[in-house]
Amino acid sequence: MSLRVGIIGAGPSGMAQLRAFEAARAKGADMPEIVCFEKQSDWGGQWNYSWHTGIDGSGESAHSSMYRHLWSNGPKECLEFSDYTFDEHFGRPISSFPPREVLFDYIAGRVEKSDVRKYIQFNTAVRWVNYDEATEEFTLFSQDVKTGESKTYVFDKLVVSTGHFSTPNIPEFDGINTFPGEVLHAHDFRGAERFGGKRLLMIGSSYSAEDIGMQAHKMGAASITLSYRSGPMGFDWPSTTVERPLVTRFEGTTAHFADGTSGEFDAVIMCTGYLHKYPFLPSDLAVNSPNVLYPGNLYKGVVWQQNTNLFYLGAQDQYYTFNMFDAQAWFARDVMTGKIAMPSAAERAADIQSWLDTQAALADHDAEADFQTDYVRELINATDYPEFDLDAVSTLFKDWMRHKSEDILGYRDKAHRSVITGTMAEIHHTRWINAMDDSLERFLNGPSQNMDTNAM
Ligand code: FAD
Ligand code: NA0
Numbered sequence: 001m002s003l004r005v006g007i008i009g010a011g012p013s014g015m016a017q018l019r020a021f022e023a024a025r026a027k028g029a030d031m032p033e034i035v036c037f038e039k040q041s042d043w044g045g046q047w048n049y050s051w052h053t054g055i056d057g058s059g060e061s062a063h064s065s066m067y068r069h070l071w072s073n074g075p076k077e078c079l080e081f082s083d084y085t086f087d088e089h090f091g092r093p094i095s096s097f098p099p100r101e102v103l104f105d106y107i108a109g110r111v112e113k114s115d116v117r118k119y120i121q122f123n124t125a126v127r128w129v130n131y132d133e134a135t136e137e138f139t140l141f142s143q144d145v146k147t148g149e150s151k152t153y154v155f156d157k158l159v160v161s162t163g164h165f166s167t168p169n170i171p172e173f174d175g176i177n178t179f180p181g182e183v184l185h186a187h188d189f190r191g192a193e194r195f196g197g198k199r200l201l202m203i204g205s206s207y208s209a210e211d212i213g214m215q216a217h218k219m220g221a222a223s224i225t226l227s228y229r230s231g232p233m234g235f236d237w238p239s240t241t242v243e244r245p246l247v248t249r250f251e252g253t254t255a256h257f258a259d260g261t262s263g264e265f266d267a268v269i270m271c272t273g274y275l276h277k278y279p280f281l282p283s284d285l286a287v288n289s290p291n292v293l294y295p296g297n298l299y300k301g302v303v304w305q306q307n308t309n310l311f312y313l314g315a316q317d318q319y320y321t322f323n324m325f326d327a328q329a330w331f332a333r334d335v336m337t338g339k340i341a342m343p344s345a346a347e348r349a350a351d352i353q354s355w356l357d358t359q360a361a362l363a364d365h366d367a368e369a370d371f372q373t374d375y376v377r378e379l380i381n382a383t384d385y386p387e388f389d390l391d392a393v394s395t396l397f398k399d400w401m402r403h404k405s406e407d408i409l410g411y412r413d414k415a416h417r418s419v420i421t422g423t424m425a426e427i428h429h430t431r432w433i434n435a436m437d438d439s440l441e442r443f444l445n446g447p448s449q450n451m452d453t454n455a456m
Contacts, residue, residue: 003032005336006140007119008126008157008280010038012043012107012322013161013313018116024333026114027384035153039063041127045163047104053188053442056146060125061336065187065274069215069438070100075416077425078396079322082386084110087421090444095428097412099438107322126280129158136309155337160278161313161325164291167277170270171203175250182267186212196220199264200325201255203227203247204271211327212269214409218433227255235408242263276315285310293315293372294359298350300379301355302328303335308342311368314363319372319397323388327379335382336430338450346355369397378433392419409433 007014007019014036025031035410039060052062072079075096080086086094087111094102111117127150128141138155168185171222176183178192186208191216202209205228217240224241227235232243245258254263258288276288277293285307289295297305304310312333315326334340342348355375362368373394382386396416402410412432415425425426427437429448436449 002030003336004155005032005034005157005159005354006138006153007034007036007159008140009045009162009176009359010040010122010159011161011163011314012038012042013045013106013325014038014041014159015043015111015116015165016322017110017120017159017161017332017435019083019114020329022114022116022324024329024337026227027124029337033310034119035155036120037124037126038122039118039145042124042173043117043120043122044104044108044334046165047100047107049100051103056125059246060145061166063163064180065165066100067189067212067215067395070189070211071412071432071438072097072099072103074105074319074321075396075400075414075419077416078320078393078400079419080389080420081110081326082324082388082420083326084089085111085418085421085423087418087423092145093423093426094444095174096414096416096425099440099443100439101438105195105440128280128286130282131285131307131310137455138309144235145298150288157182157311159311159332160287160315161311162278163314164273164276164287169271169273169275171272173203173247173250176268178252179250179265179268180253181265183270184214184268185270185272187274191328192216192219192221195221195267195351198352199223199225199226201227201247201263201265201268202271203268204273205229205231205233206271206371207315209233209269209271210235210271212271217409222264223263225255225265226256236406238409277315288316289311289315292318293368294355294360294375296352296356299342299352300328300331300382300447301375302332302379303342303348305345305348305352308335309431316372316375319375320376320393323374324372324379325381327376330383330385331379340382355400366398369394369401373397375393389419 007017041096046064046066049066056062089106123146124142125145126142130139138158140153143150168187195216195248196219200216209226216224226243227247229246235395249256251265254262276287313328373390377390415427417424429446430450434449
């Protein structure tokens, strides 16, 4: 009997797992029996944009946290697949910070070419998974979200690739129940147009707060206040934007901050991150971690320590994304097929601990980028995933972070060089601050919008 592999989720990580098996098949390896379960009607995960918030059209929790005007926050050269380049997909150089639709097109283009859609059961949510120690089999219970039909499957190996930026982390604040304006979490944010002229309070000090804040600035918010728990982001913000320590309480429309200051607000957006949540898994198989670069209990960040038939992709906080998911998927594939032998439990535990110790000592963002670079390198070295210059990617991350420090509204106007093809990105026809049309068509073909809007 051939190997039976279940994959939960057809976002970029699940798509990487399908591509990894297909790449081996193309080199002559046997294809296992694969079923990939995707609760939405299309692949792409976070990149599969939907206007839905809360509950989607099938009565499931809406998965994607992306918003209409989202542009990549890191250079595309840092996430490029080494087996499917931007040049191959677009046939010409494009700029370094594409909008969501363009990146969706890129990731979908690769898997369409490898004909793996046939393995995916769309509109199918995984409801529960059991593991039988005696038979070493997973029993998976799925449900068609349109018809309600439930099915049972048995697998030898299980890949969890359901992402971890969909279940909002929602803190409480005194008085927020009676705040008269809109209160939402970043997960439910779809566009900042309606905040034009409004006084906006964002709680949190990471990517969501930064980018949704700057989206609101772009769309003409009257003011943006970023309230931090641990420390300010410290960018050179536009004049509309200030940082304050954490909110201590709300009184009507007034928010009071830990430094004794206060302000009046029309709306509050919680940019307070997300929870790892795996409601379909028993607790002894589920990652339980904050959002960190190396969650514990996963050997090489992929293999569940107490059950090496279980794999997680993309469970890390992410500098690297698409190419890291590839490195993980290639590694998971080779473990599943026995090409990579598992060391003893004690050796795995020691390996996990050494990564956790290194992680605990990381001093700054540059060190974090190097840490994840070393991690990705280790995975790639263990497999036949096409190598690329990872040190050059780490340098790109550092350049990007420096550009953000220099100009938080302008870093997306920079161009970077592909470490894989050597192609220099185009300078985009429209500065990010002036770009109001995020479509693939406009991005690729213009015309420029620089003359449509005044530079802000
Ligand atoms: P996801 O993309 O979350 O996909 C998981 C899939 O699993 C989904 O399709 C979901 O429907 C499915 N699923 C979940 N539960 C079940 C179930 N029970 N049964 C069946 N299917 C299920 N990365 C970048 O590189 N650049 C960016 O600019 C960028 N911007 C981001 C912006 C936001 C707001 C967020 C939240 C993330 C962003 N990311 C970005 C990171 C993003 O997480 C990754 O790019 C990528 O989408 C992660 O892929 P994934 O497959 O691991 O998870
Ligand atoms: P994210 O910013 O949504 O990015 C997710 C933040 O929440 C931290 O600042 C944390 O503070 C704060 N926080 C948590 N609990 C809090 C509380 N009780 N009170 C106050 N603040 C609290 O989440 P995190 O985890 O980075 O930060 C949580 C992902 O989405 C990232 O991978 C990012 O790349 C992606 N993203 C991308 C884009 C674009 O590409 C835009 C948005 C998000 P503290 O004190 O723990 O530091 C454009």
